[in-house]
Amino acid sequence: MNENAEVLLISKSDLLAGIDKVLASHKVAALTTKEERTLYDFISASSEIELDYKPTVLSPKKFFFPQDEVIVEYTDDGKVTAKIDAEPMILFGIRPCDINGIKILDEAFADSNGDPNYLAKREKAVIIGMDCKAICDENAFCYKVKANYAHSGFDVMLQEQGDKYVVQAVTDKGREFMKNFNTTAGNQSDVEAFLNEKAEGFKDKTPFKDLDKLPEVMAANYNHKVWDEESSRCLSCGSCIMVCPTCYCFDVADELALSLKKGERIRRWDACMLSSFAEVAGNENFREDKKDRLHHRISRKFDYLMKKHGQSVCVGCGRCVRACLANISPKTIVEKITCDKGE
Ligand code: SF4
Ligand code: SF4
Structure with a gap:
């Protein structure tokens, strides 16, 4: 538990009533169902919220780093305007894996001079986490990388206990936000009761063998046969990248209006699993072979960026496991490399 956390308790009905109150003045995005699909999207009433997690195709990354984003507008009289489209927003019910994903994006987009578009959106957002008590489906493997626990990257964490939630408000934004809700004081034992239940839910779920040493293990296995075995099925569709909460590569394109009097500079998600990704002038391609692309993608996760x-x-x-038609999974690859028997 975060030592700066203020521990509170709230009933489910008061939690939902508080969200309805907040909706009068804020945009709120939460887990919801539209056209029979569960996704994170903006809601207009708390009754639209799915409190029980079902895996989504896209992660909450899309609220800070959208698939398409206009970053500059210009006109033929030489006027150039940088565009930042950030407004206050509440992200409600974000699970630990996705909070850990946002934390990585926070570091990546703050790097060097910082990315003003991402950082402005992030600054205006309040993240309300929802802790998990067990694995959400057979494709998730958060426990393998210890991402089933979130220690930072959120403003408030909710932990379900029966018909109430334990609330930990860990930032000033979070404490301010919780003033909208009808809460009572809680204490450390409420948090511990949840964590005991969670430990039971993840019993027998162990991290990757040598998790902390994976960069060295991956580097030492550059020529492991797993790269041929797994990449032979790859369709180079890029779906794995499109759904990943921690992939942040993008391309930038200029789009001129038909009048040629104005234009927009747009950034769009890009995918290193596409054969075009590493193409350069002169018809050269730094990663022409799909084996090299799979190696690069998985090494970014467990070696270079780790x-x-x-x-x-x-x-x-x-998400990438669910999206991949060729049944390629980072978990399988790491287990084969580390001779980990799984679970
Ligand atoms: S690589 Fe796959 S499992 Fe890992 S964070 Fe990305 S989508 Fe999720
Ligand atoms: S690993 Fe799967 S999802 Fe990714 S590019 Fe290959 S076939 Fe597509």
């Missing part, structure tokens, strides 16, 4: 962020950059959400 060294930079000090934690696995795959949060084990399972």
Whole structure:
């Protein structure tokens, strides 16, 4: 538990009533169902919220780093305007794997001079986490990379206990937000009761063998046969990247209006699993072979960027596993490399 946390208790009905109150003045995005699909989207009433988690295709990354984003507008009289479209927003019910994903994006987009578009959106958001008591489905492997626990990257964490929630407000934004709700005081034993239940739910779920040493293990297995075995089925569709909460590569394109009097510079998600990703002038391609692309993608998660962020950059959400028509999973690859028998 975060030592700065204020521990509160709230009933489910008061939680939902508080969200309805907040909706009068804020945009709220939450887990909801539209056209029979569960997704994170903006809601207009608390009755639209799904409190029980069902895996979503896209993660909450899309609220800070959208698939398409206009970053500059310009006109033929030479006027150039940087565009930042950020407004206050509440993200409600974000699970630990996705909070860990946002934490990695926070570090990546704050790097160097910082990305003003991402950082402005992030600054205006309040993140309300919802802790998990057990694995959400057979494709998720958050416990393999210890991403089933979130220690930071949120403003408030909710932990369900029967018909109430334990609330930990860990930031000033979170404490301010909780003033909208009818809560009572809680204490450390409420948090511990939840954590005991959670430990039971994840009993027998163990992290990857040598998790902390994965960068060295991956580097030492550069030529492991798993790269041929797994990549031979890859369709180079890029779906695994499109759904990943921690992938942050993008391309930038200029789109001129038909009048040629104005235009927009747009950034769009890009995917290193696409054969075009590493194409350069002269018809050269740095990663022409799909084996090299799979190696690159998985090494970014467990080697190159893991060294930079000090934690696995795959949060084990399972989205790429669900999306892949060729049944390729980072978990299988790491287990084969580390001779881990699983679970
Ligand atoms: S690599 Fe797959 S399991 Fe890992 S964070 Fe990305 S989508 Fe989730
Ligand atoms: S989703 Fe599967 S088939 Fe498509 S690029 Fe990724 S690993 Fe290859």
